[in-house]
Amino acid sequence: MTNEQFAELLFPDIKNTPDFYEEKYPQRDLPDKAEVTRIGPSPTGFIHLGNLYSAMAGERLAHRSGGVFYLRIEDTDNKRKVDGAVESVISSLDYFNIRFDEGAEVDRQAGAVSYGPFYQRQRAEVYQTYVKDLVKKGLAYPCFCSEEELNAIRNEQTENKVDDIGYYGSYAKCRCLSCEEAAEKIKAGMPYSMRLRSQGQSGNTFKFRDEIMGEVSLPENIMDVVILKSDGIPTYHFAHAVDDHLMRTTTVIRGCEWLPSVPIHVELFSVLGFRRPKYAHTAQLMKIEDGKKRKLSKRKDPELSLGYYRELGYHPEAVRVYLMTILNSNFEEWYQKNPELPLEEFKFSLNKMGVSGILFDLQKLDDISGNIISAKDREEVYDYFYKWMEVYKPESLPVYFADPEKMGRIMDLCMGVGQKRRRKDFINCIQMFELLGYFFDDIFNPEYEFEKYENMTDIIAEFKNTYDSSDDSSAWFNKLKAIADKFGYASDMKAYKQNPDQYKGNVSHVAEIIRVAVTGRKNTPDLWTIMQILGNDSCMKRLDKAAEYLG
RNA sequence: GGCCCGUUGGUCAAGAGGUUAAGACGCUGCCCUUUCACGGCGGAAUCAUGAGUUCAAUUCUCGUACGGGUCACCA
Numbered sequence: 154m155t156n157e158q159f160a161e162l163l164f165p166d167i168k169n170t171p172d173f174y175e176e177k178y179p180q181r182d183l184p185d186k187a188e189v190t191r192i193g194p195s196p197t198g199f200i201h202l203g204n205l206y207s208a209m210a211g212e213r214l215a216h217r218s219g220g221v222f223y224l225r226i227e228d229t230d231n232k233r234k235v236d237g238a239v240e241s242v243i244s245s246l247d248y249f250n251i252r253f254d255e256g257a258e259v260d261r262q263a264g265a266v267s268y269g270p271f272y273q274r275q276r277a278e279v280y281q282t283y284v285k286d287l288v289k290k291g292l293a294y295p296c297f298c299s300e301e302e303l304n305a306i307r308n309e310q311t312e313n314k315v316d317d318i319g320y321y322g323s324y325a326k327c328r329c330l331s332c333e334e335a336a337e338k339i340k341a342g343m344p345y346s347m348r349l350r351s352q353g354q355s356g357n358t359f360k361f362r363d364e365i366m367g368e369v370s371l372p373e374n375i376m377d378v379v380i381l382k383s384d385g386i387p388t389y390h391f392a393h394a395v396d397d398h399l400m401r402t403t404t405v406i407r408g409c410e411w412l413p414s415v416p417i418h419v420e421l422f423s424v425l426g427f428r429r430p431k432y433a434h435t436a437q438l439m440k441i442e443d444g445k446k447r448k449l450s451k452r453k454d455p456e457l458s459l460g461y462y463r464e465l466g467y468h469p470e471a472v473r474v475y476l477m478t479i480l481n482s483n484f485e486e487w488y489q490k491n492p493e494l495p496l497e498e499f500k501f502s503l504n505k506m507g508v509s510g511i512l513f514d515l516q517k518l519d520d521i522s523g524n525i526i527s528a529k530d531r532e533e534v535y536d537y538f539y540k541w542m543e544v545y546k547p548e549s550l551p552v553y554f555a556d557p558e559k560m561g562r563i564m565d566l567c568m569g570v571g572q573k574r575r576r577k578d579f580i581n582c583i584q585m586f587e588l589l590g591y592f593f594d595d596i597f598n599p600e601y602e603f604e605k606y607e608n609m610t611d612i613i614a615e616f617k618n619t620y621d622s623s624d625d626s627s628a629w630f631n632k633l634k635a636i637a638d639k640f641g642y643a644s645d646m647k648a649y650k651q652n653p654d655q656y657k658g659n660v661s662h663v664a665e666i667i668r669v670a671v672t673g674r675k676n677t678p679d680l681w682t683i684m685q686i687l688g689n690d691s692c693m694k695r696l697d698k699a700a701e702y703l704g
Numbered sequence: 705g706g707c708c709c710g711u712u713g714g715u716c717a718a719g720a721g722g723u724u725a726a727g728a729c730g731c732u733g734c735c736c737u738u739u740c741a742c743g744g745c746g747g748a749a750u751c752a753u754g755a756g757u758u759c760a761a762u763u764c765u766c767g768u769a770c771g772g773g774u775c776a777c778c779a
Contacts, residue, residue, distance in 0.1 A: 370708085509771090521729090569742070
């Protein structure tokens with residue numbers, strides 16, 4: 154039996170040849186240095202920061218060069234598929250302003266060549282066409298080994314401390330089956346996968362240039378890897394080779410956990426006669442746990458999920474800026490110099506990307522986020538907060554937004570609108586939600602942050618007696634000073650600093666006592682304004698409540 | 705275990721054969737300030753380790769340690 158006949162037996166339904174697809178998916182008509190990149194999430198219902206990190210790199214590379222950025226759904230693993238995952242992936246990426254030119258669920262421009270379908274399951278025939286061709290050339294063969302047999306091989310290799318663990322050489326039982334023998338098994342109905350007949354030599358290495366890692370020396374692939382699973386769907390490796398070739402990807406950007414499988418991909422491209430794309434393997438996002446760095450894991454780390462940041466109400470821009478700062482080492486400086494320029498102006502480049510694992514720094518994100526929100530208009534932040542609450546805290550909407558005018562004043566206050574400089578109180582929506590709670594009598598239930606000072610109840614009582622809501626800010630503060638003097642606190646900061654021992658404290662301590670009494674917190678914006686917003690009745694009740702608490 | 709990658713302050717990092725080894729976050733001191741912030745000016749804190757090359761090494765080479773990744777009909 155010839156290879157030709159054998160291929161026909163294996164793939165009787167495949168009528169096309171590779172040439173058909175080469176023609177169907179021609180070279181893209183793009184400017185000279187245009188890059189074609191892609192993101193290929195698997196629809197497990199979970200898109201994470203690492204994906205976004207890579208996606209931003211790909212998106213920037215493509216769009217800065219006048220190229221194409223597309224979305225391919227890598228759904229070859231049926232077992233892990235989650236319903237609705239594709240929608241969630243797209244919506245998450247959209248939230249963070251990642252836009253595709255083509256790909257799954259993206260409408261393409263009329264008349265343009267389609268490189269789809271972009272769901273790998275829908276491309277089974279394409280892959281099989283190429284496998285059939287490999288069989289004809291004697292470069293692929295069916296493997297009938299069961300899971301148990303494969304495990305046995307692996308165990309044997311482990312026990313014998315063989316260096317290379319896997320299906321290759323003399324361990325590859327099915328590799329030397331004749332076409333006739335294989336045909337027998339197929340006719341008997343045995344399930345089988347298709348494997349690459351590797352041409353690699355053990356011990357050989359080759360130099361490989363990665364756009365991020367630089368030159369890397371790797372061993373030649375010797376494994377007869379599975380290219381088609383028994384259900385006729387390809388493995389990642391094979392799908393990657395065929396798709397990125399046919400979709401005319403110029404640079405493959407993916408996590409550096411893929412670097413060790415580059416030898417497989419190199420051989421696959423070579424065996425298929427494809428020109429290899431450039432590769433860029435991005436650093437991993439890590440997290441510290443028990444004093445050790447480790448790769449962020451989908452299962453264990455909720456902070457890895459993009460949904461997490463959305464739920465917390467981090468502004469997408471903040472997440473993008475943060476990611477850019479870790480994506481390109483020179484971004485931060487550029488951003489500080491050009492805070493008003495759109496991120497797209499930044500000259501992103503792959504070789505400015507870091508090679509080693511990056512520890513995710515939430516504090517830094519918070520700082521960036523605070524800066525970004527403080528630079529926004531009151532209206533924008535108001536809307537943003539409102540929309541977040543509609544989705545994530547709808548039951549609180551009637552409390553916080555019952556009086557839009559009041560909420561507007563609160564926003565102005567906390568953002569420092571109209572002041573010389575903006576405040577940076579707001580970081581994300583959940584934090585705003587908690588921060589602003591004391592403004593609303595219905596939910597005001599403070600955990601008082603009182604420090605121990607002398608005469609606290611006396612000070613509160615005296616303040617209550619003298620408070621007049623019609624006082625302006627300075628009259629109000631003068632009364633605070635008067636109270637300070639009355640109870641042996643310094644009303645003059647300079648005097649206090651010279652002789653701190655002569656006083657029980659200073660006017661800022663007095664202010665703190667009133668602040669905590671009214672709001673429960675030591676840190677709030679201008680107290681006088683808060684009391685104006687709350688109104689006289691509410692303030693009086695709160696002062697009583699605090700006095701009662703202090704006993 | 706094999707293979708691959710990495711190691712500059714607590715974190716993100718720039719950097720070059722000779723530098724006072726940038727900057728940012730965090731921490732912290734002072735100033736400003738009628739309270740909270742904002743802001744301004746300072747401070748502490750880093751080249752994993754051994755050997756080699758060199759007049760000179762944190763930078764180049766080799767080893768060691770440590771960290772990470774990967775070795776599936778998962779991606």
